[in-house]
Amino acid sequence: MNDFIRPQPGILDIALYEGGKASVAGMNNVLKLSSNENPFGPSDRAKDAFARSVHQLHRYPSTDHLNLRTAIAEVHGLDAGRVICGVGSDEIIHFLCQAYAGPKDEVVFTEHGFLMYRISALAAGAVPVEVAERERTTDVDAILKACNRRTKLVFIANPNNPTGTMISAAEVERLASKLPPQAILVLDGAYAEFVEGFDAGLAIIEARDNVIMTRTFSKIYGLGGLRIGWGYGPKHIIDVLNRIRGPFNLSNTQLETAEAAVRDQDYVTRCRADNARMRHWLAEALAEHGIPSDTSMANFILARFSSTEEAEACDLFLQSQGLIVRRVAGYNLPHCLRITIGDEASCRRVAHAIGQFKAQA
Numbered sequence: 001m002n003d004f005i006r007p008q009p010g011i012l013d014i015a016l017y018e019g020g021k022a023s024v025a026g027m028n029n030v031l032k033l034s035s036n037e038n039p040f041g042p043s044d045r046a047k048d049a050f051a052r053s054v055h056q057l058h059r060y061p062s063t064d065h066l067n068l069r070t071a072i073a074e075v076h077g078l079d080a081g082r083v084i085c086g087v088g089s090d091e092i093i094h095f096l097c098q099a100y101a102g103p104k105d106e107v108v109f110t111e112h113g114f115l116m117y118r119i120s121a122l123a124a125g126a127v128p129v130e131v132a133e134r135e136r137t138t139d140v141d142a143i144l145k146a147c148n149r150r151t152k153l154v155f156i157a158n159p160n161n162p163t164g165t166m167i168s169a170a171e172v173e174r175l176a177s178k179l180p181p182q183a184i185l186v187l188d189g190a191y192a193e194f195v196e197g198f199d200a201g202l203a204i205i206e207a208r209d210n211v212i213m214t215r216t217f218s219k220i221y222g223l224g225g226l227r228i229g230w231g232y233g234p235k236h237i238i239d240v241l242n243r244i245r246g247p248f249n250l251s252n253t254q255l256e257t258a259e260a261a262v263r264d265q266d267y268v269t270r271c272r273a274d275n276a277r278m279r280h281w282l283a284e285a286l287a288e289h290g291i292p293s294d295t296s297m298a299n300f301i302l303a304r305f306s307s308t309e310e311a312e313a314c315d316l317f318l319q320s321q322g323l324i325v326r327r328v329a330g331y332n333l334p335h336c337l338r339i340t341i342g343d344e345a346s347c348r349r350v351a352h353a354i355g356q357f358k359a360q361a
């Protein structure tokens with residue numbers, strides 16, 4: 001450590017983000033169910049666009065992302081001028097903290113909320129404020145109680161990761177309407193597409209000037225490896241975020257692949273239906289083995305074990321079978337394992353292995 005060269009306050013408090021495990025030592029053929037990825041990958045139209053983009057590698061990408069923003073706006077019925085695109089929704093979260101929260105400002109999120117809220121708040125020098133949930137569900141009253149003159153941002157994921165639970169539009173509206181005037185509500189919709197008929201809070205955003213949503217191509221669109229996300233909100237916020245966005249933050253390949261992906265809503269519909277079917281099946285199968293889970297609205301299930309020891313032992317057993325799920329101790333849920341909904345064969349494999357684990361315990 002050098003006594004003179006120091007990072008900004010808060011940065012050394014950041015615990016490095018650990019992604020879902022992708023390998024097990026000594027095993028070649030593992031099944032990864034640890035990062036909420038789409039087991040079917042992206043749509044063929046997205047893959048074709050990706051391949052075509054090779055012809056543009058020598059060209060700088062557009063700085064205003066007009067084609068992608070237009071596609072997103074047309075598909076979702078939005079104003080393209082209020083869409084911003086980023087390197088994953090992570091980058092939009094980061095922009096929000098950088099632009100709106102500084103030293104002594106507070107950034108509020110829930111106890112089992114996505115880890116990037118804390119990391120981005122600390123990176124901006126702000127104070128992360130963690131609020132208790134009720135039965136692994138966002139508690140609007142607890143959030144409102146935690147807000148004060150210093151609150152600048154409130155993040156909720158709806159559905160939430162890693163719990164899979166959701167709150168109603170009425171609850172989101174109540175939260176937005178009661179926040180202190182200087183606070184922005186961020187609706188993280190990384191899993192919104194998995195919920196049939198859900199507008200991800202759009203009606204609330206259109207009616208207010210203090211709410212923004214973040215969305216991603218990493219989950220239902222099957223493009224986690226390419227890193228594309230977007231946000232939609234009031235013009236005054238989008239204008240601010242664009243000022244700190246790098247002009248070439250997204251490559252031609254990212255922009256063109258995402259555009260093709262968002263225009264292929266038939267694929268999204270098929271993936272949503274398949275996910276819902278297998279999620280229901282897996283939840284029932286786990287319940288039959290004595291492992292409860294909350295009703296999940298996303299593409300994973302949070303399996304609750306009787307103790308941390310049992311959850312860890314089950315994880316080790318699954319690994320020995322070549323199955324990788326996600327430990328969530330970092331989300332204050334050490335007695336749980338988060339299992340991504342895979343294709344039918346994967347769900348059957350994981351349910352069978354958990355049955356074996358329970359039988360030998």
Ligand SMILES: Cc1ncc(COP(=O)(O)O)c(C=O)c1O
Nearest residue numbers: 088089090157161190216218229
């Ligand atoms: C709730 C939530 N928000 C945001 C993200 C970030 O997604 P990305 O940066 O890949 O768009 C994730 C990824 O796991 C997530 O679970």
